Amino acid sequence: MYLIYDTETTGLPKNFSAPVSDSENWPRLVQIAWQLHNDMGELIEVKNFIVRPQDFTIPFNAEKIHGISTKRAQEQGVDLAFVLEEFNKAIAQSTFIVGHNIVFDINIMGAEFFRAQMHTSLMDEKTIDTKEEGTDFCAIPGGRGGKFKWPTLTELHTKLFNEGFNEAHNASADVEATTRCFLELIRLRVINHQRLSFEEDYNQRFLAENPKPFELLGLNIEPYTPLGSGFLEQEPEVVASSAVADDAELQDLPFSHLHCHSSYSVLQASCDVPDLIAKAKEYGMPAVALTDTGNMYAAYKFVREAIKNDVKPILGCELYLTADHKIRKFTKENPDRRSTLVFLAKHRRGYHNLAKLSSQAFIDGLYAGCPRVDKELILQYKEGLIATTGGLTAEIPNLILNVGERQAEEAFVWWHETFGEDFYVELMRHGLDEEVHVNNVLLGFAQKYGVNYFASNNVYYMDKDDALSHDVLLCVKDGVLKETPIGRGRGFRFGFPNDEFYFKSQTEMKELFKDLPESIATTQGIVDKIEVYDLKRDVLLPAFDIPEEFIDAQDAKDGGKRGENSYLRHLTYEGAKKRYPEITDEIRERLDFELLTIEKTGYPGYFLIVQDFTTEAHNLGVSVGPGRGSAAGSAVAYCIGITNVDPIAYDLLFERFLNPDRVSLPDIDIDFDDEGRGKIIDFVLEKYGESQVAQIITYGTMAAKSSIRDAARVLNLPLHEADRIAKLVPDISLHKLFNLPEDKLKEKLNADQMQMAAQLKSIAKGSDLSAETLNRAISIEGSVRNTGIHACGVIITPSDIREHVPMATAKDSSLLVTQFDNSVVEDAGLLKMDFLGLKTLSIIKDAIALIKEKHDVVIDPDTIPLDDELTYELYQKGATNGTFQFESPGMQKHLRALKPDKFADLIAMNALYRPGPLEYIPNFISRKHGREEITYDLEGMEDYLAETYGITVYQEQVMLLSQKLAGFSKGDADMLRKAMGKKIFSLLEKMKPQFIDGCAERNHDPEVAEKVWKDWEAFAAYAFNKSHSTCYSVVAFHTAYLKAHYPAEYMASVLTHNMNDIKKVTFFMEECKRMRLTVLGPDINESAYKFNVNDKGEIRFGLGAIKGVGEAAVENIVNERKENGYFDHIYALTKRVELRSVNKRTLENLALAGAFDSFDGEHRAMYFYELKEGYTFLNKAIRYGNAYQESLDAPPDLFGSVDGVELPAPPLPVCDEWERLDLLAREKEVVGIYISGHPLDDYAFEIKHNCNHNIDNFKDLEAIKNRDLSFAGIITDVQHRIDKNGNPYGVFVIEDFTDSKEFMIFRDDYLKFKMMLVQGAFVYVKARVQNRAWNDQLEIKIISMNLLSSVLDKLTKSITLKLNLYDINEDFADQFQNILEEHKGNHQLKLHVHDPDESIVLELLSRTYKVKISKQLVQDISTLVDVQYKLN
Secondary structure: OEEEEEEEEOOOOOOOOOOOOOOOOOOOEEEEEEEEEOOOOOEEEEEEEEEOOOOOOOOHHHHHHHOOOHHHHHHHOEOHHHHHHHHHHHHHHOOEEEEOOHHHHHHHHHHHHHHOOOOOOHHHOEEEEHHHHOHHHHOEOOOHHHOOEOOOHHHHHHHHHOOOOOOOOOHHHHHHHHHHHHHHHHHOOOOOHHHHOOOOOHHHHHHHHOOOOOOOOOOOOOOOOOOOOOOOOOOOOOOOOOOOOOHHHHHOOOOOOOOEOOOOOOOOOOOOHHHHHHHHHHOOOOEEEEOOEOOOOOHHHHHHHHHHOOOEEEEEEEEEEOOOOOOOOOOOOOOOOOEEEEEEEOOHHHHHHHHHHHHHHHHOOOEOOEOEEOHHHHHHOOOOEEEEOOOOOEHHHHHHHHOOHHHHHHHHHHHHHHHHHHEEEEEEOOOOHHHHHHHHHHHHHHHHHOOOEEEEOOEOEOOHHHHHHHHHHHHHHHOOOOOOOEOOOOOOEOOOOOOOOEOOOHHHHHHHOOOOHHHHHHHHHHHHHOOOOOOOOOOEOOOOOOOHHHOOHHHHHHOOOHHHHHHHHHHHHHHHHHHOOOOOHHHHHHHHHHHHHHHHHOOHHHHHHHHHHHHHHHHHOOOEOOOOHHHHHOHHHHHOOOOOOOOOOOOOOOOOOOOOOOOOOOOOEEEEEOOOHHHHHHHHHHHHOHHHEEEEEEEEEOOHHHHHHHHHHHHOOOHHHHHHHHHOOOOOOHHHHHHOOHHHHHHHOOHHHHHHHHHHHHHHOOOOHHHHHHHHHHHHOOOEEEEEEEEEEEEEOOOOHHHOOOEEEEOOEEEEEEEEEOOOOOOOOEEEEEEEEEHHHHHHHHHHHHHHHHHOOOOOHHHOOOOOHHHHHHHHHOOOOOOOOOOOHHHHHHHHHHOOOOHHHHHHHHHHOOOOHHHHHHHHHHHHOOOOOOOOOOOOOHHHHHHHOOOOOEHHHHHHHHHHHHOOOHHHHHHHHHHHHOOOHHHHHHHHHHHHHHHHHOOOOHHHHHHHHHHHHHHHOOOEOHHHHHHHHHHHHHHHHHHHHOHHHHHHHHHHOOOOOHHHHHHHHHHHHHOOOOEEOOOOOOOOOOOEEOOOOOEEOOHHHOOOOOHHHHHHHHHHHHHHOOOOOHHHHHHHOOOOOOOHHHHHHHHHOOOOOOOOOOOHHHHOOEOOOOOEHHHHHHHHHHHHHHHHOOOOOOOOOOOOOOOOOOOOOOOOOOOHHHHHHHHHHHHOOOOOOOHHHHHHHHHHHHOOOOHHHHHOOHHHEOOEEEEEEEEEEEEEEEOOOOOEEEEEEEEOOOOEEEEEEEHHHHHHHHHHOOOOOEEEEEEEEEEOOOOOOEEEEEEEEEEHHHHHHHHOOEEEEEEEHHHOOHHHHHHHHHHHHHOEEEEEEEEEEEEOOOOEEEEEEEEEEEEOOOHHHHHHHHOOOOOEEEEO
């Protein structure tokens, strides 16, 4: 007998694997239906019962599914005890219990039997689950571990009967379908006699009894009644007030939104913070709340913006709530069940508690991207917080909808008892049936317990029209297509049910809640509870431990900094004694001025903290840069070791760094070598503790092109069309492009970009999918897409950082991360230190180590002379590739023209080479070389402009001249610098008369002063910070010095620190060639992990640059080599190295890269030769190595010998070497570049004489527009595609000596050149860069394509040899004739015979001989004489 049954319940269990004795876990039975069939499928019994509820209610969402309300169950239901007795009788008759997902139904009934304390054998019966039996039969892909998915009942029914079954979620109907599927699975032998443990002929007998597919029996019997028959009625919403308020009453009641999400609710909302504030102000709302989901990222910006606009800011957060926030391990049966809860902060203390809740949610509760809290945590930080019942996903509404009103009421009481008068019922009306039900229950609770309720709208987007764009954003978040229907389960996606979740006006909200005027009034009551507080505060510096002798007892009483100032003065003058041969009056005056300014501004601790880091860096062997930014203008910083450039010597200004008239925290950024930066952060952590050190968050927002591509993905726009639209976007945001007036847009875009903008606007006006994509992209542009970590910022606080700002965590950092980003952390009172990792310092450090190793010369960068002649020669040649700051082609061109011979020239060039001042470089060069007169407008200007030949280059020059010419104070001079640099016109207008009048008072001509002012206005916006330029020019000079004096060691270090960037490695290897430095491939006996230099001065490739070769493996190889000498064959290697770290993959990649090429009698193909044993020779060598090492560890033999038996090495296999192209291809696969050669080497002759272009030059299409180009290369990738109109086109990649590039050909061109598109083919291409016919964008038009091997025959007509008359004699003639005989062909031979004495050239055409032009021909002739030649 088969008992097939199904249940309907009050919901789902919290834990699917919990025992049935856990009565709180398992939902209650609402309906059960079963059918009893005999072995041949004949119906014996059918039953269907609704259970009368006792001590529980049927939740709304369960009622929506199965249509059985609590009221209906009370009226139609029967006692549970009767149902269980009847079901036990059916169980007693059955052999198998059958169902679809039967385990759930068994547990439901088992729990009810347990509650009723009634015995049953149900849990022990044999079961058959149609879900599992039908899995392989349905074969739905996408299951876990590559298995098939379990089919739904509908999917199984469709597979069996080719017709769908609407899962009615009514036990009787579901049993009908399950029975039909089960019996049909037996009939089709999917369930066979073996599965049932029946006789062998069972399936045959069953088929004979049931020859046709089973039909539904039509036994959907009472008490089931279909939905819509009267039992499920529309629930009217309770009206709590005695009468509906009229418009006049509501008019006087202000409303404010208290539940708003911004775009910082990552990919869940689209409201911009300024827009929220602006809309609240527009609607006359006295306040607005920000309640982002799970975080407080936008808190500071929100408060600042609201206060600025006279709108009361209410800080809140919608937190995720779970049972235990520290539990992070869950299963499919027992998943994390979380709801949400809205909190609002009443005052600053409340804000800090909310921030702590948010912090702990990330630190201890982050799971599946959701930061979670629990009630224990809420009890700890509840002070100053308002809690609301929240939206439908919140705890109480969720319990109402999905569990039961009793449980919801218990939760309601907990929140009320916990928060008292600060607990509110939140009523929402977005037009959802669920809200009607929830509001009715909540209003009942509110009345029962005396809790106030307020009107709310859950705001996720600003305007109703934004609903579609918001839906696109949700699809981007979940990575699904928008066309996917909204719903739950397989084949559905998450989405909002309607377009009502926008920022409604006061009028709209009052209309929605006019029947509940109290709900509107309560919003203002909540607003009145909130205090306004600003999150801006002074920076809090951590206490610095100063030596006891400097401590001043008075500081502890009044918070003074006497001790810190005293200690800083001590360190400064002690450092000055080391820095300066003599402390002159000028130096003393400067130091005293700076120390006094530091004392007045209150920042001695800041300087002490920074010098502590730099001192420790030196102790740890970490390289520290000479300084960066305006900090280099501080002599105090120089004396205490923070910077390493003397500001007095270079006229660098302290007030540019710390203005005595404008107190703000100075900003000292420090460069460390990028490999040592981590050591400094570890030192900071150890000193201040993990709770006081953090990194800074960054927000990744959708830029114009990424928003287009994201929108295209979810709207299913073809990839090539999305790419086309994205490529039309110029360097400007979509918002500006579509909203700026035409004249303003023209100021920002050039003519070509304006055309691109016009095309975008045209697309946006259309009605197709491209238009829809672009318009949605415009609206989601700027949305926060993800978060990251600031590259160098580190926060240090005087106490636990969670006391100050909300914190988060990040995947890429073990440190905490601030929820506020870099733009506001300092305003929020946090000390930010920028610890920058500068790769150049690591290059210098490694180069110096190589120099010490190879030459036993110790170089201290600080002692490198800045007047070194060889270094200036390098700059004058423009040979700066691989050096710092001066390596761009444009800079090299200017250096060759400038011919710098003093350090001031380099500082100036570093400052001038940037957009704007770039145009002054020719004047600067001409003035240096006397080709342009140097003039000064006013007397005294020469003092500060002489070093830059009368041109104002630095901001410091403007500051110094304003003091000298017009008597500006140091503070005023810095204000002038800021006003000019940032174009603050109001401040400039105010300061101009001060400057003119000041000049006049000092007897300067006012008209000339006017000219000087205008010149400054024109140029000062571009003037650069001399302090920064000086510091970085020092670093640059160090690199150039090392390159000039120790080229091999320096370039080896450059290659090491770029070995993860193949293009740069290729570039620097070419530079080595230019420098006549030999770069050898990797070698097991000479290479280290990094690039190094051998005894011959040759650079040896680093093993770390080979893919799959780790540092531990290389360390093992190098250590073994140092201890026991070179490896002379592969067996020596595998015998001696530790084969767990130097594993098979490592050895394979070393072999492919050529690291074993130095082994005599071995070649690369040999290691991969397949032996008869079924594995490669390299595998055999590894096995041999393992066996040898095991023999060394073997115990003594019977005679006590521990020497072991020497294992003979197997013979080397005999096999052919790889073809050169195959070898190079494999080499490139593991190294990324060709080392042993290049596939095009054999065609270098053809390329040299027939190509006028290379791939690298395609980077600037505008520069080669309308030129006929010829280039050659190897095709490395080919794709033949079909466009949306069914037309074929080709995409292929050509690589040459310089770079690689993708090309596309369409229509006729594709048909014409299709046969040439073969991967590995060497091709010669003629092309032209021109405007497209339809949109004026530049394209590369392929004109012809030939095999490179045929170029000389097809395209070359003749060779002209240039011979010296005195080289021609009888011997030459005989040998020359022999060579011509050997190279007969079809090309014309011309001779140009030159008489050097008479300056006569005789031009001859050979009529006897025609030759085949080749590289070999030229080489053969060159063995006779020094010959010049040209082709064609």
